Amino acid sequence: MTRPSPAAVRWLILIALLVFWELFPRTGLIPELFLPALSKVVAVLANDWRMYFTQLGVTLYEVAIAMLIACGFGILTGALVGGIALLRNLLLPVFSSLYAVPIVILYPIFTAWFGIGSQSKIIFAGIYGFFPVMLSTAAGIRTIDAQLLLAARSMGASLPQQITRVIIPASIPTVLTGLRLGGALTIIGVVVSEMLTSSAGIGYVVTFYRTILDSAHVFGGIVMILLLSILFDTFARAIERRTMVWQTAGRRQKEGEEPQVAGAPAPAPV
Amino acid sequence: MANVSKLSVVQDAPADAAVEVARLSHTYAGREGQVPALQDISITVGAGRFVVIVGPSGCGKTSLLMMMAGLRHQSSGMIHIQGRPIDAPDPDRVGVVFQEASLFPWLSALDNIEFPMAIRHAPKAERAKRANEMLNLVGLQGFGSRYPHELSGGMKQRVSIARGLVQDPPVLLMDEPFAALDEQTRMTMGHELLRIWSQTAKTVVFVTHSLTEAVYLADEVLVMSARPGRIIDRIAVPLARPRSYEMMGTETFAKLRDRIWQQIRKSE
Numbered sequence: 001m002t003r004p005s006p007a008a009v010r011w012l013i014l015i016a017l018l019v020f021w022e023l024f025p026r027t028g029l030i031p032e033l034f035l036p037a038l039s040k041v042v043a044v045l046a047n048d049w050r051m052y053f054t055q056l057g058v059t060l061y062e063v064a065i066a067m068l069i070a071c072g073f074g075i076l077t078g079a080l081v082g083g084i085a086l087l088r089n090l091l092l093p094v095f096s097s098l099y100a101v102p103i104v105i106l107y108p109i110f111t112a113w114f115g116i117g118s119q120s121k122i123i124f125a126g127i128y129g130f131f132p133v134m135l136s137t138a139a140g141i142r143t144i145d146a147q148l149l150l151a152a153r154s155m156g157a158s159l160p161q162q163i164t165r166v167i168i169p170a171s172i173p174t175v176l177t178g179l180r181l182g183g184a185l186t187i188i189g190v191v192v193s194e195m196l197t198s199s200a201g202i203g204y205v206v207t208f209y210r211t212i213l214d215s216a217h218v219f220g221g222i223v224m225i226l227l228l229s230i231l232f233d234t235f236a237r238a239i240e241r242r243t244m245v246w247q248t249a250g251r252r253q254k255e256g257e258e259p260q261v262a263g264a265p266a267p268a269p270v
Numbered sequence: 271m272a273n274v275s276k277l278s279v280v281q282d283a284p285a286d287a288a289v290e291v292a293r294l295s296h297t298y299a300g301r302e303g304q305v306p307a308l309q310d311i312s313i314t315v316g317a318g319r320f321v322v323i324v325g326p327s328g329c330g331k332t333s334l335l336m337m338m339a340g341l342r343h344q345s346s347g348m349i350h351i352q353g354r355p356i357d358a359p360d361p362d363r364v365g366v367v368f369q370e371a372s373l374f375p376w377l378s379a380l381d382n383i384e385f386p387m388a389i390r391h392a393p394k395a396e397r398a399k400r401a402n403e404m405l406n407l408v409g410l411q412g413f414g415s416r417y418p419h420e421l422s423g424g425m426k427q428r429v430s431i432a433r434g435l436v437q438d439p440p441v442l443l444m445d446e447p448f449a450a451l452d453e454q455t456r457m458t459m460g461h462e463l464l465r466i467w468s469q470t471a472k473t474v475v476f477v478t479h480s481l482t483e484a485v486y487l488a489d490e491v492l493v494m495s496a497r498p499g500r501i502i503d504r505i506a507v508p509l510a511r512p513r514s515y516e517m518m519g520t521e522t523f524a525k526l527r528d529r530i531w532q533q534i535r536k537s538e
Contacts, residue, residue: 147372154339154359154366155386155433165389169376 036216041223044216052205056224059190059201062121063228066186069122070129071179077130078137078178083167092138099131107193116197125189129182136178140171172243180236187229202228287350288441288473289315289338294347296333306498308334308344313492313501315473317440320464322476322484325494326534331477332369334499335445338475339366351441361386365434367444371426373418373433380405380414383432390437404432407466424455431463435470444476448483457515460486464513485526486513493530495537503533 004012022038024030032040045052081087081095107124114120144167152166194203202224209217296308308330315321325331336342338349340356349356351363359366365386373382381388383401392400405414408428418426427447434442447463448456460483467474478484484491485507493503507526509517517523 145372147368147370148374150336150341151366151368151372152385152389154341154361154364154368155389155437156359156361157389161389165385166374169374172376 033215036219040216041219044220052224055202055205062118062190063187065122066125066190067183069126070133070182070186074130074133074182075137078134082138082141103128107196111197121190121193124193125186128189129186133178133182137175140174144170176240183232183236191225286317287314288317289475290350292348294344296344309498309500311501317473318471320474320487320489322488323492324478324484326496326538329494329496330499331494332445335443335477339364339443361437363439363441365439365442367430367434367447369446369449371430373426373429375418378415378417379429382429383436386437400436404436408432423451424459427459440473442472442474446478481527481530485523493533502537
């Protein structure tokens with residue numbers, strides 16, 4: 001009578017998908033060009049792992065620098081825009097609308113300016129990831145409970161103390177959510193730009209093998225990108241959970257996951 | 271309103287006034303010019319006294335309290351705390367307990383209590399010692415490592431009171447601290463507050479809109495009118511201390527409560 005846990009169901013679905021991926025192409029109902037069997041993709045990855053990892057290295061390098069740019073500038077501008085009313089009224093509407101623009105249309109210009117090497121990818125992905133980081137930082141600072149600042153002032157906190165001891169810790173959860181989103185977007189930005197115009201990187205690998213109709217290698221690249229994204233997301237979530245024990249405790253229980261805080265009531269069985 | 275002052279039975283204020291508000295008025299810029307918020311308010315609170323300010327919502331009682339805390343500035347008039355004017359927050363003289371506990375959710379109960387001392391770079395050992403004393407004083411032994419979201423509403427306000435007292439200020443200002451609590455917790459907390467008050471000998475100015483709470487807690491109740499807020503009555507509460515729940519059933523209690531209610535109704 002006991003129902004399987006959500007985690008178990010998630011794993012079951014994943015395994016079912018993998019089995020389907022292996023068996024369905026073997027039935028002949030679908031040409032191998034469209035979907036090569038899982039085992040073939042794995043074989044390709046095992047054979048050409050050196051090439052895949054070299055190219056992944058290029059991508060990782062670009063992602064790392066782009067994330068630094070997106071997070072650094074994003075947090076900085078977000079803090080200024082969120083904290084200073086004049087800047088907020090001036091800039092926030094502009095940034096909010098820019099967020100909706102498909103910035104990928106600018107990429108051809110970037111390749112003209114910065115060449116087709118890593119530089120243009122880093123700048124494009126950096127800008128791509130910048131917006132969610134900046135917007136959520138601004139939101140995080142703007143939505144701080146004014147009562148907390150009043151309380152800190154009543155205890156004699158100076159402005160720098162209010163910033164370091166109240167504003168920063170209070171906005172960390174929102175900022176981290178922005179970093180997770182922005183980080184995901186920089187990965188997308190780098191891969192997309194590699195696919196468009198490039199000579200290296202995992203996105204380039206996918207495009208290259210597509211043009212020579214080598215599906216197994218294309219899927220090999222896709223798998224690498226998938227793993228990269230999942231790895232990043234898992235990592236980002238772990239940091240989020242660590243830093244905002246106080247914030248997630250209430251919400252996580254609603255989601256039916258294990259409570260993060262020792263002593264907090266266990267979630268009711270689903 | 272003219273005959274209101276005749277009803278006043280204020281006892282002589284002690285010479286050593288802890289809080290003194292003199293001819294304080296406040297106006298703020300509204301959409302249609304200057305709006306008077308507080309009008310000609312004079313209050314004297316003797317050292318060690320428990321004074322409660324009641325009034326209809328929006329009468330400016332919270333604003334008045336924030337001015338006493340040095341968190342807001344009045345348009346005119348003076349506020350002296352412990353004999354000196356106050357124009358900025360001064361944790362050495364004034365501790366503040368807010369509505370809605372306003373604890374920092376990322377800090378444990380003990381860290382919250384230590385916060386005012388941490389801001390002033392007090393030595394760690396001293397902070398911990400003092401915070402633990404306060405935790406015991408408010409009856410939360412063993413809950414020091416809990417985070418605010420792991421505490422009940424009443425416990426949060428206990429932490430908040432401990433935080434207000436940690437620097438041992440002579441004056442404690444409380445802005446509707448129990449307003450968000452349920453009736454039973456509210457009664458218990460009121461009683462607890464009186465116990466803590468009697469153990470620490472602080473001067474307390476307590477703002478509320480609960481008449482029962484006002485009479486139960488106060489040495490003296492100040493009644494404010496609707497906006498612009500004025501003090502329309504000062505009522506000494508002759509009930510003995512320590513107060514007990516049974517007193518709420520007495521005729522004296524009911525009469526005092528009724529008198530406050532009449533004053534507030536008339537002012538609206």
